[in-house]
Amino acid sequence: MAMDERTILRNELRWAAGVGAMVGVIFVAILFSSLALHRAPPSNIETVDPQTLHLAGEFTEANLGTHVTPDGQVTTRIVAAQFAFVPQCVVVPQGKPVTLRLSSPDVIHGILITGTNVNTMVVPGYVSQVRTVFAETGDLLMPCHEFCGLGHSEMTAHVMVVPQSSFRPDANGTASCASR
Amino acid sequence: MLAARRLVLAHLWTAFVVFAAAAVLGAWQMWVRSPLAAPFSTPDNYYLSVTAHGAAMAYVLTTFFIMGFGYYVAETALERTLPSMRWAWLGFALAIFGTAMTVLTVLSGRASVLYTFYPPLTASPFFYVGLVLVVVGSWIWCVLMILAMAQWKRANPGRPVPLAMFATVSNAVMWLWTTAGVAVELLFIVIPASLGLTETVDVGLTRTLFSWTLHAIVYFWLIPAYIAFYTMAPQAAGGRLYSDSMGRLSFILFLVYSLPVGLHHLFMDPEHSTGFKFVQMSLTVLVTVPTLLTVFTITASMEIAGRMRGGTGLFGWIGALPWRRPMVLATGLAFFMLWFGGGGGLVNMSYGMNAMVHNTSWVTAHFHLIFGGTVVMMYFAIAYEIWPRLTGRATQAPQLQCAQLWLWAIGMMVMTVPWHWLGLEGQWRRVAHFDYADPAIASWGPWVDVSVAGGAILLASALLFIWNLARFHADQAAKLTPVPPQRYAVAVHPPDHVPAALNGFALWNVVVLVLMAVAYGFPLAQFFIEAPPQAIVHHVDRAG
């Protein structure tokens, strides 16, 4: 035989080493983006009762939308419910850290914000939290990306990213699309 | 003629008839979500169709094909009859009954929860019970495959199990592990909820159990394609398999690494921690290894064939391959689409990068390329390869078979290339219709139109496939006497002996157990350590 079994095995191992190196490059790049650039899956195991979401606590109607604390932290709270986001439009400042907090009173929903890496499932029973910085201003689309029922296709909201100069929360720290 | 001939034909025809119907639905769905006006376009019909398309393709086509093909391999590779025809027919009957129950429930509009279920949305119990029966039917198949190999090993002590059968049994073993997750989800949570016995579900737990199944099920579908790559394609090309051991190792790696990685479907979920997502991401990286090993081994096997047919130079052997043989053509096209599908998958599994594409058309493109492009493409090729032996009739028009494969590949690419682009643009999933008047997404229209054309080409190909198979059964088809036996590719060095680790699954079951304990132990236990708040069941089959 021109080629014995050892040669075949050596060729396969050589190939496996090359493949391993390629996969290693990808693994290192993922690790780097996670460690140095804060790009990681949103994971915030924090529970909340979906059955009483509207009755008390953080996700009652009056608490929804964008709020700025006196020390300048921006938090946007959104409820994803069959078949609307509440509120249907939120305003956030460009170039500042923003914390999005979402929850669902009924079934599984999910969001993405077009043109950004913002993406999370919204699972009843949990608060989904995503931290990000919006780089560019604009009116971005925030659709529900998980099947939640027959009205899923109409379940969209808008995220208005505005320059910091025109991001003016009111005396309570509340900023809304209408008052901007 | 095969002893299990009727059994195999019953399974495969069921698979392909359901496949053709689901292809019609798929093409219609493409049309509905495009800017073009489509008939019957309501969300009701759309989600009914998506549920039917998904369940038919993912559960019915695959399970019946894999069972039928498994029986075929067991008889032809081991050259002995099946352990029990009676049990095999019982499995078929259960699966058929379950399929009928599921299909009728979906068509009645009482199960539009998509094939991935999404509790707390809850369909009619008949939908889930039907699917459970399909799975139970397949469990009988698993046991028969494991028994067939065990009996053969007893009769042939010390000899290596033929690669095709070794791979089939690896799939059977993997499927038993795989279905554990979804079976527990359905039997203990979803079906009680659908019957009204419980009012609430732990959504995080159901999602985690489903993720247990969700990745490995793809390898369940894929392994017959890989069996064809390793044992049929080199033979069809007129060459030899480059390495038999690498084949065994690849199938073992599929068994080991396809299971403890399901959490990568839940990267964007709030109920799991970064740590376990990271660990399962790391294991997912390793799942690429068996596929990349296969790419090399099969390419080398094809190179042997090409050079034996007179091909020279670094790439000259490619042109020398017999591309007019369906098995060879399908292998080439499947690898081509695997490049795109696998590349998309690399992006999906890349931890934070998943946020860029999760639940966008990118993912839809990825799994259509892997499933449609690689898996179903090879199911076609396998059917063309074994139909003469099942019917005793000669292939009449191989050029029509090749045309069908080409159409399938072209349609798949035309459909999925726009999806990749739209996915990066943020086109979200499971939408019955888009508002193309919205300036934010108006530019998507033409891309979606292109993918509609792709869907139409795929439908044409699916129908041509049925036609091609039906012709074997036509009267004027030439009888083959004698019916040629199925021959599987011979390795350059056919093994005399292989280590026990490459000839059975005892060691590997222990490995799977350890990996699953590490990967899924705490992520599942957390729901019992401190039970999270439950969500109210939403029935889609009745009011309230």
Place this chain on the structure above:
Amino acid sequence: MEALDRAWRLWVGIILAGMVVTACVLGFVVVPLVQGGGPGFDAFTAICRAIGINLAPREAPRAAAPAQPASGVAWNSKTFGALAHGDKAAGAKFAQDTCIACHAPDGPPPDPSIPRLAGQSSFAIYKQLQDFKSSTRINEIMSGLAKAMTDTQIADVAAYYSSLARLDLDARHPAFAGPEIEALVERGDATRGVPPCASCHAATSGGPIETPTLTGQSPQYVAAALKDFAEGQRRNDIYGRMRGIAAKLTPAEMTLLGDYYTTPH
């Protein structure tokens, strides 16, 4: 052969353990420690979080406005239990004395502005009565009546009316209201962000639990309810979803939707 098998077991074990340990060290120690710096977690908290044990104090809502829920009803085991124990016979008796003058069990109401309740979902009746009782929904007559009812009576009445046959059960007559309204009901209007009415108000929709059945309802009542939601006169819809949708409808559509859901004469 024996030695080879042992070697396989050994190496599989070593490689496997190596990979798992590496992944765990990275995932449970390195990544959380480096990333924890951002939100300011200490090392122990960061590692616990990575495992899935959340020790960080739950973030209190920073702008906690007093909760003013649109409805006090919560769909939980307690509510379902109360409804399940609803006594039809007791409900019938109560209705005989208090309700049937306006909400007849077997015929149209005396005034078209009064809703038909026969065959209505028990969940919807329960929620509306509770909302009248808690004043999250106001109506001259109903508010007073509901305030006088006990939780048990509410559950009984809900059980009674939901057990009755709905009048003219299948009343989908698209021709009566026109194809545009039919499209609105079945397909919604993506341009305005209006989901299909049928995505909630259909028997097999799987939508919010409290959604009432509209089929067979009095057309005036449906149109008036839509108008009230649109103008904010009525605001007991949880998370304002019906207010949001109604505000996007035209007055003509509200009238035609009333026609759609009723029976042609």
Place this chain on the structure above:
Amino acid sequence: MTAVSDSAPSQGDQPDGPALERALKTVPRGAMALSGAAVLLLLAAWLAIYLFVFLPRGPVG
């Protein structure tokens, strides 16, 4: 190879010894080149998406 044998159902032309030996003198150089190029292209495509789409879209987590 004629067109007829090209399109015949593949009964597996059993490879003969000398042809196989000749082929194995060069195999797997072509396979290494072809699959190597494919895998390198794959890495390039992944890196392109990582650098030019993923990273510019901002932090998440």
